[in-house]
Amino acid sequence: MNTLYYLGLDVHKKTIGYCLKLVDGSIVAEGTVSTQRKSLEAWLRQLPKPWCGAMEATLFTGWIYDFLLPHAKSLQVAHPAMLKAISASKKKNDKVDARKLADLLRCNLLPVCYMAPPGLRELRRLLRYRSLMVRQAVRMKNKTAGLLMEVGAEYNKEKLHQAGYFRDLLETVEEVPDSVKDLLKISRGAAELFDEAQRRLVLGLLRNPLLKQRVERLRSIRGVGEILALTWAVEVGEPSRFPTVGHALSYCGLTSAQISSAGKEQRAPISKQRNKHLQTILIEAAKVAPLWNPQLKLVHEREKNRGNPNRATLAVARKLVAYLLAVDRSGQQFQPRAIAEKESRCLEEQVEMPAK
Secondary structure, three states, X not given: OOOOEEEEEEEOOOEEEEEEEOOOOOEEEEEEEEOOHHHHHHHHHHOOOOEEEEEEOOOOHHHXXXXXXXXXXXEEEEOHHHOHHHHOOOOOOHHHXXXXXXXXXXXXXOOEOXXXXXXXXXXXXXXXXXXXXXXXXXXXXXXXXXXXXXXXXXXXXXXOOOHHHHHHHHHHOOOOOHHHHHHHHHHHHHXXXXXXXXXXXXXXXXXXXXOHHHHHHXXXXXXXXXXXXXXXXXXXOOHHHOOOHHHHHHHOOOOEEEEEEOOEXXXXXXXXXXXXXHHHHHHHHHHXXXXXXXXXXXHHHXXXXXXXXXXXXXXXXXXXXXXXXXXXXXXXXXOOOHHHHHHHHHHHHHHHHHHO
């Protein structure tokens, strides 16, 4: 019978601290190895087999995970925020961290996090880079307006970023130094560059065979656009990872933290342990989705009548998650329930009556 070894890996940019243990906790080997591929290959040949490994999720975990996975019986990635045994330790170094990861693995106490397939991680990287391009474009547009305000130039705020208006503005604006005009041209060119880059990234993602049909199904929900559908698809990965809608809401950061002790329960603000990319796009989509979706409009009006607009937006975002998860699981186009449609028509009639 082969002995199973438990390997704890403390991953860093240039080195990996490792500790190899048996099931009884005795140390077989420990040390440090370089993250260069040749060094890892030589180190893997020396490791006794079979072994299962554990590492903490970091910026460098992805490629190391893909490199080691074919050589391991199993390889798991731990959630950094849940590794209290390491973060709360009095003595903390690479050797101690690797030992504790190995101990958590052999005792089956490792807080495992989801590791998306390599292809999906590549698409996720592209979409997150698109978000960076959007932020940079907005910064350049704000800088354009700021430069005009610094020199006291008059301009139309609504038309400033239109190509024709901006070109005419540079020709007709008075008492503006030439240096400022040069900076305005640079800012305008940078904003156009970032806008074009993000459009190409979105177009490439929409044409990707792994996402095309899935995004089309998600967009069958009225009020769900291409960016929300793409973000949901690449950030969630496999919808089966969420056993309930509540788990999906928690992952998206749409639920509050709960503190319960001695029969007393207290609700804290929205938890910071979430997927920030999904949370941001869901909140932004929830502000405009009721304009297109009668069911979401009903949810928004019901919560708004209670006196809290922010709570209404949060309720719409939660309903969007329920819709997205249902469509993603079923693999079919969205079909609203008849009761919801009837309630939506009643709401529309109530809204139209005062207008008439």
